[in-house]
Amino acid sequence: RRTGFPEVIYGEGKTQEQLKTLFLKLRESQTVALATRVSREKAEAVLTACPEAEYLETAGILRWIPKDVGYRPGYIAVVCAGTSDLPVAEEAAATAETLGSRVERIYDVGVSGLHRLIDQMDVIRQAQTVIVVAGMEGALASVVGGLVDSPVIAVPTSVGYGAHLGGLSTLLSMLNSCAAGVAVVNIDNGFGAGHFAARIHQTQHWATLEEEAAK
Amino acid sequence: RRTGFPEVIYGEGKTQEQLKTLFLKLRESQTVALATRVSREKAEAVLTACPEAEYLETAGILRWIPKDVGYRPGYIAVVCAGTSDLPVAEEAAATAETLGSRVERIYDVGVSGLHRLIDQMDVIRQAQTVIVVAGMEGALASVVGGLVDSPVIAVPTSVGYGAHLGGLSTLLSMLNSCAAGVAVVNIDNGFGAGHFAARIHQTQHWATLEEEAAK
Amino acid sequence: RRTGFPEVIYGEGKTQEQLKTLFLKLRESQTVALATRVSREKAEAVLTACPEAEYLETAGILRWIPKDVGYRPGYIAVVCAGTSDLPVAEEAAATAETLGSRVERIYDVGVSGLHRLIDQMDVIRQAQTVIVVAGMEGALASVVGGLVDSPVIAVPTSVGYGAHLGGLSTLLSMLNSCAAGVAVVNIDNGFGAGHFAARIHQTQHWATLEEEAAK
Amino acid sequence: RRTGFPEVIYGEGKTQEQLKTLFLKLRESQTVALATRVSREKAEAVLTACPEAEYLETAGILRWIPKDVGYRPGYIAVVCAGTSDLPVAEEAAATAETLGSRVERIYDVGVSGLHRLIDQMDVIRQAQTVIVVAGMEGALASVVGGLVDSPVIAVPTSVGYGAHLGGLSTLLSMLNSCAAGVAVVNIDNGFGAGHFAARIHQTQHWATLEEEAAK
Amino acid sequence: RRTGFPEVIYGEGKTQEQLKTLFLKLRESQTVALATRVSREKAEAVLTACPEAEYLETAGILRWIPKDVGYRPGYIAVVCAGTSDLPVAEEAAATAETLGSRVERIYDVGVSGLHRLIDQMDVIRQAQTVIVVAGMEGALASVVGGLVDSPVIAVPTSVGYGAHLGGLSTLLSMLNSCAAGVAVVNIDNGFGAGHFAARIHQTQHWATLEEEAAK
Amino acid sequence: RRTGFPEVIYGEGKTQEQLKTLFLKLRESQTVALATRVSREKAEAVLTACPEAEYLETAGILRWIPKDVGYRPGYIAVVCAGTSDLPVAEEAAATAETLGSRVERIYDVGVSGLHRLIDQMDVIRQAQTVIVVAGMEGALASVVGGLVDSPVIAVPTSVGYGAHLGGLSTLLSMLNSCAAGVAVVNIDNGFGAGHFAARIHQTQHWATLEEEAAK
Amino acid sequence: RRTGFPEVIYGEGKTQEQLKTLFLKLRESQTVALATRVSREKAEAVLTACPEAEYLETAGILRWIPKDVGYRPGYIAVVCAGTSDLPVAEEAAATAETLGSRVERIYDVGVSGLHRLIDQMDVIRQAQTVIVVAGMEGALASVVGGLVDSPVIAVPTSVGYGAHLGGLSTLLSMLNSCAAGVAVVNIDNGFGAGHFAARIHQTQHWATLEEEAAK
Amino acid sequence: RRTGFPEVIYGEGKTQEQLKTLFLKLRESQTVALATRVSREKAEAVLTACPEAEYLETAGILRWIPKDVGYRPGYIAVVCAGTSDLPVAEEAAATAETLGSRVERIYDVGVSGLHRLIDQMDVIRQAQTVIVVAGMEGALASVVGGLVDSPVIAVPTSVGYGAHLGGLSTLLSMLNSCAAGVAVVNIDNGFGAGHFAARIHQTQHWATLEEEAAK
Numbered sequence A, B, C, D, E, F, G, H: 001r002r003t004g005f006p007e008v009i010y011g012e013g014k015t016q017e018q019l020k021t022l023f024l025k026l027r028e029s030q031t032v033a034l035a036t037r038v039s040r041e042k043a044e045a046v047l048t049a050c051p052e053a054e055y056l057e058t059a060g061i062l063r064w065i066p067k068d069v070g071y072r073p074g075y076i077a078v079v080c081a082g083t084s085d086l087p088v089a090e091e092a093a094a095t096a097e098t099l100g101s102r103v104e105r106i107y108d109v110g111v112s113g114l115h116r117l118i119d120q121m122d123v124i125r126q127a128q129t130v131i132v133v134a135g136m137e138g139a140l141a142s143v144v145g146g147l148v149d150s151p152v153i154a155v156p157t158s159v160g161y162g163a164h165l166g167g168l169s170t171l172l173s174m175l176n177s178c179a180a181g182v183a184v185v186n187i188d189n190g191f192g193a194g195h196f197a198a199r200i201h202q203t204q205h206w207a208t209l210e211e212e213a214a215k
């Protein structure tokens, strides 16, 4: 039944040459091609060889999506507090998009300015699933978790200092969320959250097809 | 659009009297009633007052589901390695069931006896979403994550000793899973995993209804 | 200029006899007498010897306040999320009261039910200073911190399990609050928060007196 | 009743351009403008565009205070042990000043030379509130806490090595202070301490105005 | 040249019978006999068999010192803050005494009441070596270290709660002391401190004898 | 009976000159010469002086094995998941070879692609002993441990980010392996694993010789 | 080729009834039967049903070895420092014996009495493999590791207090051993060490048989 | 009675100019002048201004000792395992020398080559006090502690990798030493150990003088 998800390249620690070879290979064998943790410098070399690909600077993502690849119905909401967390939020968003899900970005809605978040709750509530990206104390995950009924994927970021312990503090905070329906991925793992969200979205889509078929 | 999830009682630290009052109140106002972390002793008192409720010993769960409440199409797979992890697995399973999802239990499939797991992969692959419950080094989450395309919710348990650090070791292990598509909840938080899984399942169901309606 | 704060007895690990002797001594030499971390059993013995004292069960506090001791103008708000955190909240409240500050209690306002908190913001905003008591992920401190302009004293509690690490997780979370104006005391240290709040309140009062005197 | 505190820019990770834009915007809309964690290099660009601003090298602070903005009555004492802690102490002091509080600096008074501290106790005791900045074992917070009756805000610094753990050791030490009336902010968070102190000072001032008004 | 120190029995986890046999054996073969971490119950059995021994309740020490065993010239100062730390302080004191050093006890001199400590500085300064026993934030070690020129042995205790982490916080604090001349032993290790101090004292004595002999 | 293992140079922190001197000395006095953690730059200098030596770039190893040095019967299997772990795997393999054991390399067999591992189980099962090198969650050690009967030496690597904690997460995971027969060496310690494996292999060889001799 | 190791019962958390059923089943299907972490009380019930089994109190082990089961040639040395570590040492020894290896016990040889260890080095050096069991600082593993050429399996124990952190301190110490050829198992995991040692011993034996056969 | 120890400059983080000024000042007011953690570059500038000073490269120490300053009778032994620990050992040795104690250096005596240590025990046993400097697992402190009767000051170093945790592992190991008479200073704190040792040595000397005077 399953159609499967594409393989993804983890760019960290790969040479420009390795990246190019792998990317071109995936471009041949898969519907889409995706590489994360790619610097602009490494990306250039691949873009020369494969001009249809695009490089997303903030996300550090290199991807190739053929023009005729469409999205599943519905969308994923990516909610993010501060400007420093944007790279992680964009990694999540771009991953989900590449894996077939439309994304709504709701940025700059930290809990220390609660009204801005509340103003945006409608678009967040309508999403199939919600990704919350936050550093510092990560309270945003609990607040959003308490306001929606869809699954909330929390991504702690390493943005902070001192007792922030490189993101451990946010991670622990999110694991202890008082709101039910929150699950967590590794610190700065925007890719993991985007992937997980796309899987939820995809199984929702399968469910539709199957229930339809059952009729 | 949303119908919402019921309130759930966290039994830990509540007196028998408080538990009874709360449970009877939820039984009045909600479709189903659910209390977790309930000892047999506390449960008895409620069961006397509300004989339609049932107590699940291993799960430590007290619940009331009216006869005519049905399940969504499809099911959630709860995969579990050792017998010591059963209370957490059952908390997850019973929570998901009470929130409207049918559950398939695949127990005693630890990675040190890989063939037993592989024998059961079909029923795991067909699930809408998969919950993996494991203690010790928690490798089961990565192995399952690598074999399915649906979202995998990993629940670390406090089963272990020494460098296990009360479950921290398993938690960290699961957060670093090399398999994409794995998200994690708190140590021993079977309830959280069951709730999260039911949310995924529910949004899949909404998706169906909406796509249908859109036709 | 300063009039000073009374000595306070830390009941933990003291025998009934030691407690009684100390309490009676303070009752002689000070305006008020206060002992924290006192069990009902130990309290009884002192209450027999000093019937004007009162024992506060939830707070675990034994105190004696003469009838004619009044409060400073204004009040301290003690904000608390769950019922399990009540002992710590009450320790804070009772300490502040004994040290001369009126207290408004705003309980059961966790962030997973945000509207209940927002309904109470007026009384919180009017306070001289705010104490926020929370366990789990401690998001309440940041949310309140973002909604008021007075100093917010955050008290992490040991309520939680697994990755909560006996309160460390909440503590770290509060130290990393994205809201400015939040300071933190030790886990479960309701006494410390109440004392600190009373000091703020007291210096406010001095300020008044001095500015007046300066006229 | 509340007049509110200005928004503050966190300079870390912002580009020169972003900083300039934000600073000029705040300069328009607020009574004062304040940016922390600003390098000299970034500051220059803003100073060219806004010559009335000033850059404080040790504090890493860029601020603009119009000439006619005065201070509240009374002052905040900033107490500091070693020369290595000065940047944090100055961040605290400059923040408090910008937010309307006069500051008395009492530096080079570490506990290993106790007499120097004791010589300065008068000016410390007269303060509305006291900020103690210390690295290493952070004993200064407890010693000062035991000698004054006003609230003491302790700021642990990352100055130390080995078992200092980047400041965690000092932080824990301060959270366990045997002196009542000590609250703590994050490691190296001079800004947070200065802000918190200014809030205390401000509410003291409100109290005065209200009590006056009440007459 | 060296005469050596006696073997010492660590009572924890030994049965009454094992303790008695070992103690009687050491009583035969050594100048003195010493057992630490001994409960009253276990002690009784040995005292019946060896009535010349004495049991020190607070210290949890059982020891036998023949009447004619004298002390080295000079003394060791044992400085201690709170009453909860007394068992550890007494373990240190009784150990040092049994190993031949006279001890001066300076108790109840915590840094939150600095004047009480300062009143006792003369007797502390005259000691050959100083043992400081403290829990909570352990600031006493640094304060004493800054006031004397003899070696200071710091003993962190497990007295505290929350972020005290079973004494780790105090231990780290003492290791980072800003006062030179402070060395540290394990949490609650009064025995280790007493033994180390007696070694210092003993080598001082040897030094004397040797320099004399050299004449 | 024992013939002993050669001394090995730990290159980290040694100057080029020190390395050269030591290497040439060992080349004189031992059957083989081995230096680990050697950069290409440092290696060049030694290679000029000792052209019979060889430098292994990925492993960071410089070694000299005379042509006529043979291998013990049998081989060690080095199993490794990702390309980022290769340096550690190669350090292990090259160390074992230099100490007299033939090595079979089974690379790119991570648990997220289980079938690739299963395809290679025959060559792994035939080994005298197995070294498993893995980062991330380290599940490979448990999976392999469950499939073989020979001793499995697990080497955690520092490959990962966030909650990986520089390899601590993998280390803890491997120490808690649910498969019996797994022992662990320090993070990134390929040398230690190769050495330990060669010792096992060598004692196996001794055993043979002795049993033979006994006939 | 492989004959495999028997399944072993982990007694912790199993009921008397479960233990009995499992033990009797293994007794039927395997050459030997072994259960670890068994209390005397649970053991009695099984011994009644299976009188040929034996219970080893210190080790907490229940086992059945038929009379005619012999040992492999050679032996394993179990080296242990203090009496408190004996249960772990005995768990290791009894496990290895049950799995077919003769064991030499070398107890009471802690590094603080080095000569006692050195007196026993001959029997340690002759072993096929060495298990070192130690608590406290675990220095014994490094000292033994430096004196033998066979593989050394280090077992940290939870014996200690304060900064011992339940055995973590010893574990870390052993992982950082300056002696090559030391691998480590989990805290208090005598079973794991005994099993690992038996695997080494067994593969040595296989090696013999194969080399023989090859002739 | 006390003559006191000189003030010492901590060079880390001081500018060349600050260092020069401070050094010249101490040279005026004290018997000797000592600065630690000084780079060669910073040292040059001071040496130009004060050519009688000397710079010790390995120790990172700059010091001035007038020709006619002598040593106390007896000496301190500095024992050290590996070459990587030399900077810390030399910081300890040079500090002690500058503070008036002669030093015997016993280097390259790690426990993995025990005989080299044992060969040197005579000179170690004759010392007034012993400093042991070690990284990795720090076993050397326990081994030496078990062989001498004088006080042993253990200095953990940050030499190691992986689970060494920047020296924390060695620190914990030394705090848990099974040998009585070992006290510990901070990681890499050679200065602290040298200072502490000189204090012991000095009080030994006072003791002599006093006992003499008493005659």
Ligand SMILES: Nc1ncnc2c1ncn2[C@@H]1O[C@H](COP(=O)(O)O)[C@@H](O)[C@H]1O
Pocket: A007, A008, A009, A010, A011, A036, A037, A189, A191, A192, B178, B179, B180, F082, F083, F084
């Ligand atoms: N940013 C990322 N963080 C964590 N895992 C990733 C990331 N990007 C890709 N991956 C995973 O890394 C795997 C590829 O690793 P590699 O073979 O080293 O390229 C993919 O299967 C992904 O699951």
Ligand SMILES: Nc1ncnc2c1ncn2[C@@H]1O[C@H](COP(=O)(O)O)[C@@H](O)[C@H]1O
Pocket: A082, A083, A084, C178, C179, C180, D007, D008, D009, D010, D011, D036, D037, D189, D191, D192
């Ligand atoms: N040095 C600092 N440390 C922590 N928080 C700060 C600091 N300076 C400013 N902030 C906070 O950071 C917020 C602004 O963050 P941003 O929007 O990233 O500029 C302000 O509301 C302040 O509360």
Ligand SMILES: Nc1ncnc2c1ncn2[C@@H]1O[C@H](COP(=O)(O)O)[C@@H](O)[C@H]1O
Pocket: F007, F008, F009, F010, F011, F036, F037, F189, F191, F192, G178, G179, G180, H082, H083, H084
């Ligand atoms: N990569 C490595 N990791 C850990 N230990 C090593 C490594 N390479 C060599 N060693 C050990 O370091 C010792 C030599 O250290 P050194 O005297 O500093 O060269 C040898 O005896 C080896 O046991």
Ligand SMILES: Nc1ncnc2c1ncn2[C@@H]1O[C@H](COP(=O)(O)O)[C@@H](O)[C@H]1O
Pocket: D082, D083, D084, E178, E179, E180, H007, H008, H009, H010, H011, H036, H037, H189, H191, H192
């Ligand atoms: N290497 C060192 N490690 C720790 N403390 C030191 C060191 N060198 C000097 N000190 C201490 O630092 C103090 C001087 O600090 P400062 O005033 O910053 O120069 C002296 O009193 C010494 O006790």
Ligand SMILES: [Mg+2]
Pocket: A144, A145, A146, A147, A148, A149, A179, A180, A181
């Ligand atoms: Mg919700």
Ligand SMILES: [Mg+2]
Pocket: B144, B145, B146, B147, B148, B149, B179, B180, B181
């Ligand atoms: Mg998968």
Ligand SMILES: [Mg+2]
Pocket: C144, C145, C146, C147, C148, C149, C179, C180, C181
């Ligand atoms: Mg606010």
Ligand SMILES: [Mg+2]
Pocket: D144, D145, D146, D147, D148, D149, D179, D180, D181
């Ligand atoms: Mg005070």
Ligand SMILES: [Mg+2]
Pocket: E144, E145, E146, E147, E148, E149, E150, E179, E180, E181
């Ligand atoms: Mg001093």
Ligand SMILES: [Mg+2]
Pocket: F144, F145, F146, F147, F148, F149, F179, F180, F181
């Ligand atoms: Mg196996």
Ligand SMILES: [Mg+2]
Pocket: G144, G145, G146, G147, G148, G149, G179, G180, G181
């Ligand atoms: Mg060896």
Ligand SMILES: [Mg+2]
Pocket: H144, H145, H146, H147, H148, H149, H179, H180, H181
């Ligand atoms: Mg000794």
